[in-house]
Amino acid sequence: MNKFMKKKAFLGIDISKDELDFSLLTTTHPTLFKDKKVANSFTGFSHIEMWLSSLGLDLEDCLFCMEHTGTYGLLLFAWLSQMGADYVVEPALRIKKSIGMTRGKSDRIDARRIADYAYTNKAKLELYSMPSATLLKLKQLLTYRDQITRMVTGFKNSIKVHKQYEQISGSDIVSDSISQHIREFEAEKRQIEQQIKTLLTSEQTLKKNYKLATSVKGIGLIIAAYMIATTQNFTSFENGRKYACYSGVAPFEHSSGTSIQGKTKVSHLANKKMKALLSNGANSACTWDPEMANYYARKTAQGKEHKQIINAIRCKLINRVFAVVKRQTPYVTLYQQNFA
Numbered sequence: 001m002n003k004f005m006k007k008k009a010f011l012g013i014d015i016s017k018d019e020l021d022f023s024l025l026t027t028t029h030p031t032l033f034k035d036k037k038v039a040n041s042f043t044g045f046s047h048i049e050m051w052l053s054s055l056g057l058d059l060e061d062c063l064f065c066m067e068h069t070g071t072y073g074l075l076l077f078a079w080l081s082q083m084g085a086d087y088v089v090e091p092a093l094r095i096k097k098s099i100g101m102t103r104g105k106s107d108r109i110d111a112r113r114i115a116d117y118a119y120t121n122k123a124k125l126e127l128y129s130m131p132s133a134t135l136l137k138l139k140q141l142l143t144y145r146d147q148i149t150r151m152v153t154g155f156k157n158s159i160k161v162h163k164q165y166e167q168i169s170g171s172d173i174v175s176d177s178i179s180q181h182i183r184e185f186e187a188e189k190r191q192i193e194q195q196i197k198t199l200l201t202s203e204q205t206l207k208k209n210y211k212l213a214t215s216v217k218g219i220g221l222i223i224a225a226y227m228i229a230t231t232q233n234f235t236s237f238e239n240g241r242k243y244a245c246y247s248g249v250a251p252f253e254h255s256s257g258t259s260i261q262g263k264t265k266v267s268h269l270a271n272k273k274m275k276a277l278l279s280n281g282a283n284s285a286c287t288w289d290p291e292m293a294n295y296y297a298r299k300t301a302q303g304k305e306h307k308q309i310i311n312a313i314r315c316k317l318i319n320r321v322f323a324v325v326k327r328q329t330p331y332v333t334l335y336q337q338n339f340a
Contacts, residue, residue: 002122002123002124002125004086004122007061007063007086008027008028008057008061008062009024009025009026009027009052009057009062010024010025010026010115010118010119010122011023011024011025011062011063011064011065011115011118012025012065012111012113012114012116012118013064013066013111014066014067014108014111014114015040015066015067015072015073015076016040016072016107017072018040019038019039019044019107020037020038020039020040020044020076021035021036021037021110021111022036022037022111023035023108023111023112023114024036024055024062024115025116025118025119026057027119033112033115034055035108035111035112036051037107037108040072040076042079045076045079049083059083059084059085060084060085062085062086063086063088063118064080064085064086064088065088065089065114065118066087066088066089066090066114067089067091067092067095067114068089069092073089074136077089077128077130081129081130086127087127087128088118088126088127088128089128090117090125095113095114095117098117098121099113099116099117129232129236132232134199134202134203134206135228135229135232137199138199138228138229139229141195141196141199142196142222142226142229144192145189145192145193145196146273148185148188148189148192149189152182152185152186152189155178155181155182156182158178159175159179159182162174162178163175193221196221196225200221200225200228206233208328209228209234209325210224210225210228212321212325212328212329212330213227213228213324213325215324215331216320216321216324217284217285217288217289217292217331217333218281218282218285218288218289218313219317219321220281220284222277223278223281224321226274226277227274227321230246230271234322237322239322240318240319240321240322241319243318243322244315244319246270246271246274247270247274247275247278247314247318248270248271248274249270249275249278249314250315251311251315275314278314278317278318279310279314281314281317283310285313285317286313289333290333291333292313292316295309295313295316296309296313299312
């Protein structure tokens with residue numbers, strides 16, 4: 001039996017930068033909400049513990065449920081983990097779609113809807129585990145690298161405009177300044193990538209899985225780092241198929257009876273950053289992996305579209321990485337030989 005079925009109370013939490021809205025449902029009164037607003041700080045969290053105590057509840061009696069809100073919820077996750085409380089973190093869209101038609105919105109209403117979602121779906125929910133400090137640092141470095149990449153791209157686009165001005169003004173002060181910024185940011189980006197590599201080799205389990213992932217042609221430092229960060233070092237996804245769904249590269253059937261016979265296609269619900277990185281990896285694999293190059297050529301000859309083939313290669317890369325991590329042995333390329 002799911003351990004959440006034995007809980008006495010279910011708390012929905014709407015998280016914002018400065019405040020948290022709590023809404024509580026109990027198994028004895030599943031339609032009566034009790035609400036509480038506290039600061040998003042350790043002081044505010046202590047008020048929640050006292051509030052629950054005044055209602056005759058301990059932390060172990062409760063299941064806390066919230067939407068994934070990025071960094072705003074990290075402090076709360078750390079506190080709940082430290083206190084040994086059970087909590088789940090669900091995608092906002094999953095909660096929204098499960099509720100059905102709604103009217104009106106506020107932080108208190110959202111907290112109530114999350115509490116009702118937790119109570120209704122308690123048999124299906126899975127406990128959330130806080131990422132390790134190393135994985136949090138990895139995510140932070142990857143986020144910072146993305147920010148620098150966007151700034152470099154913006155500067156490179158803007159310098160083209162200023163080059164046009166120079167033809168008339170005769171002044172290259174702005175474009176020289178932009179070029180200097182680009183060089184500095186690119187140097188900073190290289191340093192961050194070195195820090196990411198150092199971090200991935202700082203712990204034995206991370207180092208092992210990083211080496212295994214990059215043994216697959218098409219998987220480099222950044223793709224491997226993102227896969228490790230988004231899977232909590234390959235512990236939060238059971239298999240490659242589920243990760244392919246998460247990344248938006250798994251094809252799904254679209255048909256109904258005899259009237260609707262659509263093509264299989266991927267879902268738009270995805271981690272689009274991971275999807276883009278896997279596209280880069282698939283293109284690289286087509287260049288450096290003879291097996292993937294042959295696969296691409298064969299499917300092209302069969303009349304398949306480029307995007308469809310690349311998506312199939314993205315799935316192959318994911319499955320290869322999960323396979324080598326599961327086996328704990330590097331990927332070995334098998335070359336076909338033609339005998340006369």
